[in-house]
Amino acid sequence: MNIQEAFNAAAGDYDSLRRILIPCFDDFYKTAVEIIPSERTAPIKVLDLGAGTGLYSGMVQSVFPNAEFTLLDLAPEMLEKAKLRFSKMGKSPKILIGDYIETDLGDSYDLIISALSIHHLSDFDKELLYQRIYDVLNPGGIFVNADQVIGKTPDLEELYRQHWLDSIHAKGISEEDFKAAQKRMEYDRMATLEIQLHWLEAAGFKNVDCWYKNFSFAVFGGYRPTI
Numbered sequence: 001m002n003i004q005e006a007f008n009a010a011a012g013d014y015d016s017l018r019r020i021l022i023p024c025f026d027d028f029y030k031t032a033v034e035i036i037p038s039e040r041t042a043p044i045k046v047l048d049l050g051a052g053t054g055l056y057s058g059m060v061q062s063v064f065p066n067a068e069f070t071l072l073d074l075a076p077e078m079l080e081k082a083k084l085r086f087s088k089m090g091k092s093p094k095i096l097i098g099d100y101i102e103t104d105l106g107d108s109y110d111l112i113i114s115a116l117s118i119h120h121l122s123d124f125d126k127e128l129l130y131q132r133i134y135d136v137l138n139p140g141g142i143f144v145n146a147d148q149v150i151g152k153t154p155d156l157e158e159l160y161r162q163h164w165l166d167s168i169h170a171k172g173i174s175e176e177d178f179k180a181a182q183k184r185m186e187y188d189r190m191a192t193l194e195i196q197l198h199w200l201e202a203a204g205f206k207n208v209d210c211w212y213k214n215f216s217f218a219v220f221g222g223y224r225p226t227i
Helices: 003-013 015-021 027-034 056-064 076-087 123-136 154-170 175-185 193-203
Strands: 045-048 068-073 094-097 108-115 137-148 208-213 217-223
Touching: 015 175, 015 208, 027 056, 027 137, 027 217, 045 056, 045 123, 056 068, 056 076, 056 108, 068 076, 076 094, 076 123, 108 123, 123 137, 123 193, 154 175, 193 208, 193 217
Parallel strands: 045 068, 045 108, 068 094, 108 137
Antiparallel strands: 137 217, 208 217
16 A cells, blocks of 8 residues: 555545544644734635645635635545535635645645645655745745654654654544554654754745644744745
8 A cells, every 4th residue: 555545545534533643633723724924815825735635724714715725635535525625615726636746836826835744755855845835935925834743852752652642542542543543654754843944944935933833743834035
């Protein structure tokens, strides 16, 4: 099973497990939406990389009703869930199926977002993607990445992982769902927060920051300068 097959298989119950698998779900996504600086009625153009079922982009759409979305993911069954989510809001996002390292990202955007996806890339591809994101952002645009990071020392990573295990078991995850999550985690290739902030700055982003962090869950990104 490759990563596309793994996430296609998970599409059916993916959303229902998010609050279990992301112990800090509310604050994590709340910050990822609140950090977006645009006026709520602005007709912003948004690209969601690794959009999945549209969980994050759907939250953004509900706050920015005039936003125009492009959703990119390599798992078609996930994107079918996203289309249904948006249709319930009377919206029809542009859908792109593919690997965002290779796929043409299209036009320029005011906002580029990603949630729990980029950590599947190699470090080389993460750095390459951050440059590609910068290149298609409009001046003044922002990139927000709500993702998982690895602890910068083995001790910290052990702490992060144990906290996550304790949290999901306390929430009553089933053995079947736990094994399925572990299977998907085989595709994780996490990097530290510190190195990723450095890569963003090297790509040209300014005001690079981490706006939220809870163990391995972090919301971070930066802005393309206006001049």
